[in-house]
Amino acid sequence: DAGITQSPRHKVTETGTPVTLRCHQTENHRYMYWYRQDPGHGLRLIHYSYGVKDTDKGEVSDGYSVSRSKTEDFLLTLESATSSQTSVYFCAISELSGYNSPLHFGNGTRLTVT
Amino acid sequence: AQTVTQSQPEMSVQEAETVTLSCTYDTSESNYYLFWYKQPPSRQMILVIRQEAYKQQNATENRFSVNFQKAAKSFSLKISDSQLGDTAMYFCAFISGGTSYGKLTFGQGTILTVHP
Secondary structure (H helix, E strand, O other), rough: OOOOEEEOEEEOOOOOEEEEEEEEEOOOEEEEEEEEOOOOOOEEEEEEEEEOEEEEEOOOOOHHHEEEEEOOOOEEEEEEHHHHHHEEEEEEEEEOOOOOOOOOOOOOOEEEEE | OOEEOOOEEEEEEEOOOOEEEEEEEEEEOOOOEEEEEOOOOOOOOOOEEEEEEEOOOOEEEEEEEEEEEEEOOOEEEEEEOOOOHHHHEEEEEEOOOEEOOOOEEEEEEEEEEOOO
């Protein structure tokens, strides 16, 4: 299994508070991604990174920011959490950018915003 | 934009039987990959099988095989000799060709329950 660790595994927070989720990889892969999973929607891409300090927006980026200061760490920040951001968040990594490089996923973080 | 549709929210099958999960997609591209991911109750996302659009031969991985109909934009997953450990949510996913930065488009998922 790819070495991907997400922390925390579960979190409950209040509306309006900032939240940071962490993804740590030991594979030295260049590409990292944040997805969210919601019933009826499958997984949707929030942000991705194609190198240290190189990031871009995905399909559902509003209300989220990311940072990548080291190859191994990719942080997702909810600047002011809202109930609509209650979801399961997955980090994924890939060795290459192309479509033939499969994604490997972490075990997810379940976030509840009350 | 691409879309992926899984029209079966839930399916069930008896142990040792065969089940087929449906997936259709919409794209104007000719070069792409399709995937099936499995998500057991542990929440881990596991790649089950993948298909390259330019290959006519259907992919197989042990008990898992696909029926890829490019003209119909259909990509179904067949699970043979179903086992209790196959109980999971299954996601169909699409990715464009070229430098796509891992931008997978997922279907809504199908919950499969295997009964003893």
